[in-house]
Amino acid sequence: MIDEIGPLPDGVSEEPPEASEGxxxxxxxxxxxxxxxxxxxxxxxxxxxxxxxxxxxxxxxxGLVSANPAADIDQDELPPLERHLTKRQINAALIVAGQIDPDGFIETAVASIGDATQRALALNDWRYAPYYERNHPLFNDPAMLSATGLSEQGIDELWLSALQLPA
Structure with a gap:
């Protein structure tokens, strides 16, 4: 705070300092x-x-890092249930398993989540995740498993079949 009339004190400016690129x-x-x-x-x-x-x-x-920490991980060297799947692979595996509308199938299950925020987050993950991991709550939450009628073994089988499909 400047409380005197006169020139600005040293180190004080009406103009903000100029930032560099970035x-x-x-x-x-x-x-x-x-x-x-x-x-x-x-x-x-x-x-x-x-x-x-x-x-x-x-x-x-x-807590963010500038480089992908998994860039050096070769997915083919991981055990099958630790490999990532694309949404295309998961959807194709669900279609082959008889779920002709995989998005509708999963979104119906997501709708059973009671907490509105958790429901919105799960729906966001389903719609926009760049890849899926087997340990994700969408594939492990007891309420989600119950709503889809799939068991943990059923999810494992679905995962393994999806790995055989194009990414």
Whole structure:
């Protein structure tokens, strides 16, 4: 706060400092600050789990990493039930198993989730995940298994058949 008439004190400016490329100037804690701007960049929350940065600051301070931690993992070397599947593979396996409308089948099961936030998150995962892991709650939650009529063994069999289908 400036409470005297006259020239500005040393180090005080009416203009914010100029940020370099990849940075933004913000007013923070009563002063101008220059912070990293990674908005729009893809960072990772875990192996093959991309996240589009939508905030200012260092994504690493939020537990994100800039390189895919699974980039060096060869899926073909993993045990079959640890391999990732694409939505196309899962849908095709469900169709082959008799579920002609796989999205409707899973979305009906998701609708049985009581908590609205959890239901919305599960639906988001089903619709938009870049890949699926066998240990994901969509394939393990007892309520989801009950709603689909599938057992854990049935999911395993579905997973193994999906691995044989085009990605």
């Amino acid at each position: 940075q933004q100037t913000i007013w923070q804690d009563g002063a101008w600050a220059i912070v990293e701007d990674h908005r729009g960049e893809i960072w990772y929350t875990g192996p093959n789990a991309p996240f589009v940065v939508d905030f200012l600051g260092d994504p690493a301070q939020h």
